[in-house]
Amino acid sequence: MIVxxxxxxxxxxxxxxxxxxxxxxxxxARMAASPEVFEYSSADLLQFELKMRDHLVRSAKxxxxxxxxxxxxxxxxxxxxxxxxxxxxxxxxxxxxxPSQGIIDIFRNGRLYATECATAMVIILYHATLKSIRPAxxxxxxxxxxxYDWRYDQDLDLQxxxxxxxxxxxxLYFANPDYNPEKPWWQGENVVDLGRGLYYGHGAGIKTAEExxxxxxxxxxxxxxxxxxxxxxxxxxxxxxxxxxxxxxxGAPGPxxxxxxxxxxxxxxxxxxx
Numbered sequence: 001m002i003v004x005x006x007x008x009x010x011x012x013x014x015x016x017x018x019x020x021x022x023x024x025x026x027x028x029a030r031m032a033a034s035p036e037v038f039e040y041s042s043a044d045l046l047q048f049e050l051k052m053r054d055h056l057v058r059s060a061k062x063x064x065x066x067x068x069x070x071x072x073x074x075x076x077x078x079x080x081x082x083x084x085x086x087x088x089x090x091x092x093x094x095x096x097x098x099p100s101q102g103i104i105d106i107f108r109n110g111r112l113y114a115t116e117c118a119t120a121m122v123i124i125l126y127h128a129t130l131k132s133i134r135p136a137x138x139x140x141x142x143x144x145x146x147x148y149d150w151r152y153d154q155d156l157d158l159q160x161x162x163x164x165x166x167x168x169x170x171x172l173y174f175a176n177p178d179y180n181p182e183k184p185w186w187q188g189e190n191v192v193d194l195g196r197g198l199y200y201g202h203g204a205g206i207k208t209a210e211e212x213x214x215x216x217x218x219x220x221x222x223x224x225x226x227x228x229x230x231x232x233x234x235x236x237x238x239x240x241x242x243x244x245x246x247x248x249x250x251g252a253p254g255p256x257x258x259x260x261x262x263x264x265x266x267x268x269x270x271x272x273x274x
Contacts, residue, residue, distance in 0.1 A: 053169030066110025070203035090148025120202030157238025168195035185197030186219035
């Protein structure tokens with residue numbers, strides 16, 4: 001269910017207002033069909049979320065196409081013209097390099113990079129944020145980027161909550177309880193929901209849920225009997241917080257249009273605020 005300023009809104013009403021692309025229409029349809037309540041105090045906040053979710057999907061596909069390799073932290077690599085590789089295998093932005101330059105280089109020169117799946121998710125989050133907010137604000141908010149596992153700048157305002165409603169742009173997790181201890185990096189796979197039943201996981205590629213499960217099941221210990229599975233939780237950036245820095249001012253053309261103030265996404269007993 002979608003509620004804006006106290007009023008339930010239908011997907012057809014949103015689509016008819018300004019038009020939604022395929023990813024955004026799927027987000028709205030899944031929200032509307034869910035028993036969970038997605039509540040916004042203004043339409044501008046939903047508009048920003050739909051824009052950024054679309055960029056999250058686009059960024060995931062772009063990272064896959066970049067040629068970036070999968071590796072453990074021991075064997076990670078980066079373009080040292082933009083990043084310093086740390087002792088633990090992470091990447092710290094070089095002095096004098098703008099955050100946007102460092103992130104964009106990963107997508108332009110992906111074959112110079114190798115890392116594991118959690119870091120790849122954070123790279124996607126930064127790239128989608130760069131595409132969604134004003135450039136000057138991105139440089140200011142993320143001035144000292146360190147790419148390492150689930151380390152991320154607090155200004156991404158990441159929130160993870162239990163949910164059974166998965167939306168395009170969500171970061172999800174497939175757990176592999178009987179993983180091969182000789183390959184601990186396959187104890188699970190972080191993925192981006194791309195919509196239309198597809199997911200991108202770094203190292204696994206773009207696959208259906210059944211194919212991701214099969215991929216992980218092939219990495220189980222000998223004699224394993226428990227299957228990999230999709231965990232009922234989603235990780236999402238703080239859309240409401242980031243909307244303060246939107247590159248589209250309130251009232252700008254978009255799928256919906258009202259004055260922006262505050263958002264609450266109520267997921268079961270969990271409340272996400274921005």
